[in-house]
Amino acid sequence: MPMNAALQGIAESAPATHAHTGAWVAGVLRARISAGQLPPGTKLSEQKLSAALGVSRNTLREAFTVLAGESVVHRIPNRGVYVAAPGGDDVREIYRVRRVIEPAAVLWGELTDDALDQLDAIIVRAREALATGSVTGMGDANQELHKALVGLSGSASLDELMEKVLAEMRLVFHAMATTPDFHSHYVERNAALVAQIRSGRREEAAAELRRYLDAAEQELLAHMGIIPS
Structure with missing residues (x-):
């Protein structure tokens, strides 16, 4: 824009x-x-x-x-x-924060009907973006989902922290705009994660989320030409 x-x-x-x-x-x-x-x-x-x-x-x-x-x-x-255009150290710090607050919100956040419906609606938008090949749409839905996951905590302080993290993530994702596969293969991973949460399998969902974040970090660093440490 x-x-x-x-x-x-x-x-x-x-x-x-x-x-x-x-x-x-x-x-x-x-x-x-x-x-x-x-x-x-x-x-x-x-x-x-x-x-x-x-x-x-x-x-x-x-x-x-x-x-x-x-x-x-x-x-x-x-x-x-x-x-800013984040570098490798920035990416590592972003994912250190995300690995702590997102799985914790999944484990202990409040799963109201409204919150679950919001997660489902985001997955619908992500799949629509995938079907039309909209990289921007997939990226937007991904941001919304992870913000909503932290929102399960009900903490205004964590919401504020996540807003900062998402601002940095958006800058990182900008470098992946020409790599649609990066976004597309996370659409169904997000959908599977939401399905686990909705079915009450919180521990499984939290463990999967940590693996998911590890994989995303390594993929981003590799794209930036940085060997993950």
Whole structure:
């Protein structure tokens, strides 16, 4: 998505002025990155973002500091702030976090009817994307599923952490945009995982999820030309 189009969406979603803090701006930009609307390498113009969000440049710089600490953006001296392109160490750290919080949510989260229906609906969308060959659609469904899995925990803090992880994951997945097989073979793995959860086989699902995450990490590192450690 072009920068201007992403900015228009940001402006339309902006809440009341009292919410315009550095943390709020960081959350808005993180969500846009997580949704794939600001791909790796995008320059984040202070002038344009300040105007779109209705915030001062100082507030925007506070947000950039937060996101830089999360490795979601990086500053290049005398050039500006850019959406990051994660490297091998970033991928390893992402999957360290995911291997802890996702299986735990599967094991101990609350499996309400609404939550299970949400998981089922995501699988339907993923299969539709697979049938039409939509790499973006498969990637979006994958992000939604893993966010929903962590959402089973009922923890706002874990949801916030996962939002940060998903923003970084979106940047990693951008490098796989020309490798549709990476996304396609996880559609049915996701479906099998949801089936295990729905049938109450939580321990099996959690163990499978860890194997799944191990395999995805190794595949990503191999694609980046990095020998998994």
